[in-house]
Amino acid sequence: MDFEKLGLKAGIEIHQQLNTKEKLFCHCPTALRDFEERTGEFFRYLRATESEMGEIDRAAKEEMKVMRRFTYYTYDTTCLVEDDEEPPAPLNPEALSIALTVAKMTGMTPVEQVHVMRKLVIDGSNTSGFQRTALVALNGSIPGGARIETVCLEEEAAQRVEGDTFSLDRLGIPLVEITTAPDMHTPEQVQEVARTIGMILRSTGCVKRGIGTIRQDINISIAKGARVEIKGVQELDLIDEVVRRETARQVNLLGIRDELHRRDASVNPEPVVVTSLFADTKSTILKKANFIAAVVLRGFDGLMGREIQPGRRLGSEMADYAKKCGVGGIFHTDELPAYGVTAGEVARLREFVGAGEGDCVVLVAASKDRALCAATQVMRRAALALEGVPEETRKMLEEGSTSYMRPLPGAARMYPETDVLPVPVSPERWGGIELPELISAKAERFVADLGLDVALARQVAYSEKARAFERAVEGGVKPTLAARTLLGTLRELSREGVDVDRLDDDAIIEVLTRAESGTLAKEAIPGVLSAMCGGSRIDDAIRQVAPAMSEEELVALIRDILSTRAEFIQERGMGALGPLMGVVMKEARGKADGKLISELLKRELQQMV
């Protein structure tokens, strides 16, 4: 695909969880919990409310096709604010400082007052029915030149447990939302910009890490297509593929539109009730349903099953729309006979609804209300196929294809949060924000000043232990030892089941400093750290794991070993050094420094030879 020629325009919104002590609008910790730890649950209904303009947002309306009952899990780390039972606390100043830092790093202009707004979200993921969001700064750019339009602070939504059940531990964790201008024209550019913004965010040292802590929403359109927002891309490496697949989807939908126009296709305005046709069907789904509606799509035959993205067809798009009414899915004649529906039944159906050869018939089976609602949704999506690409919010599926969530939200979606006072951003506050070093700059510095190789320097700079690394090196620890221990040893210990989270940076740095000064053998570092993870204090851990050998003891040990191998030494001369080193190390590993052992062994050997 020639993306430039197709007129690809893409922008991204990056949502990054902040590692603050408290949530954005209450004083609960930002801790994620296991569902089994919940202390209780409650349930609510949400409804679309009119904006002050008297309109109901189109995205909100779509979510309200059926009255949904949402269940919420509570924890001993959540409170009445998450339950929507208490007004919000003032905006968390720590979170605001981090957002301002990010804004300053990208050369943005802060707003004079931070005003919190409510953004309608009635899919159940917010107990209140809205997400609080606040614009913090405008107009910046990142290295490489991509423009940043806005930085906002938002509250994280509740985590879906399953179906309409949500867990309140995540609700209210502060998020920084960075929105770029729609300046990117290739999938690779989108990925690169996302990578750079991720790096900038991590450079603050104040963001959460791990799966789900950063999410990218991608806005994409092509010249004749439409703006589509793809939500929740969690893996950076998939971004280019998502862009490629969405571009393909829009191209293919335009192709289908052209073909429909050639066929003079249309959508029959009324669904037909066909319940009685399937009274004796072998299809369990149709048999179970007490109401079956059929929609006739003139000229759609064969197009419903046409692939528009890997694993996605026009039929899947219609099924997504229908599911908003609470039905499980749809049947259409492009895929029938199948699922227990016979060729005879299809023929009778076509005859009954007056569908010709080139037409497609879609079936929805459910209760009467739901089936009619779903049929209307199918007709709506079919009509949109005649126009081309609908503006939609979509969610990413595995591998990078997407499914329909709801229409793009309209302007009726945002209104002021009246329960939170505006927060001024004074010139003093803005001026007092210190800029952290960019991780990319840090990595370059590690190469230039410390002599680390490029790959290791990057690895250290990007890791959570970058600060500990720098402190250790400042304290005289050799960079390679510090890097190897902080990145390698800790990970290996963790893999062996050692609870390395019990170690704070100070403890690790103390171990490294002792090793560097020679009072602890480097070989004993893993053992000592492991003992400390088990609760031992550093001196006890060293005594227990690596009782240091004095030089005299070491010499005695070496002489002892050499005396029992006199024949071997006579035979090999100094060539025995290597093999003997192994024997000595077996006894002395971790109890003395390897270099010292090697020197003493060489000296003793020379004397014997």
Next chain:
Amino acid sequence: MEQNPDLPELAILSTGGTIASRIDYRTGAVTSQFDADDILRAIPRLGEIAQFRAHQIASILSENMTPSLWIDLVRSIYTEIRNGAKGVIVTHGTDTMSFTASAVSFMLETPVPVIFVGSQRSADRPSSDNVMNALCSASAALSDLGEVAVVMHASTNDDRCAVHRATKVRKMHTSRRDAFASIGMLPLGYVDYPSLEVSLGDDAVRRGGTEVALHDTIEEKVGLVTFYPGMPADVLSRFEGCRGLVIAGTGLGHVSTACIGALRDLIDGGCHVVMTSQCLHGRVCDRVYDTGRDLLALGVIEGEDMLPEVALVKLMWVLGQHDDAGEVRRLMRTNLRGEIRRCSCNGF
């Protein structure tokens, strides 16, 4: 908006509640337009339950409610009932809802349900409790109930509303949906949601038990004071000139010995003093300790198991009806609207 003429008629009187209100972002205030169309557009399901006549009595935050507005309100309720309303719904801010509800309860003899309803989350939020509370209140207003009640969320779930007796209900939480609780008794009943099925307990007064009657005079010069350790006696002296004073005393109904003199002066000056307890739960008994006996000797009236604010409203009303000290004392100790229970039930 078309209403179904086959459905029973309900009246909705608004005092500034949030059921159909919208925020005016220019002023931050609640807009004053309030008619049946607004309500039905905001809560379409109401139109399937009843026909509505709507009137706006006031448009205020409930902390700005006054006894004179209680009187405007009760007169409108009376007129609606006389005009055939099968029930009356009053939308009200939650802060002082129980004061107004008990005032209406004393001023009105009603054969139909008079239901007070409000919401703890403003109507502009998708999670507002206003829709469920309004629907449940409409169902309660059509039910077999025959007294003044408050209908609000029974728990944090959207599962049912409780029907509370006006003279036994209190706002017991600043923000939760289920802030309202019956004190000293179970709720009169419940309205399930979304079925809107009403179940009433034996305690609930039933529909049609009386003719509608209005007694709308009130004595506003009545005070309510909460005693606290070390309270200077001259705090009480400030109520000189009041015709009545309700004290929320400690425990069984006490004030400090230091206050006795000031109370004597008040009572000698013609002020009726009624003792209630800041414990809220339980009955006043001033015969157990010395201070209590001193209070009784002064002529302090034991307020039985009345809530302090209910005793205040009742005293205002009783003094509005009667001048005779003996009659005032008798009525204050007599159950009129379910505000005094003969026995303090087990479990409360």
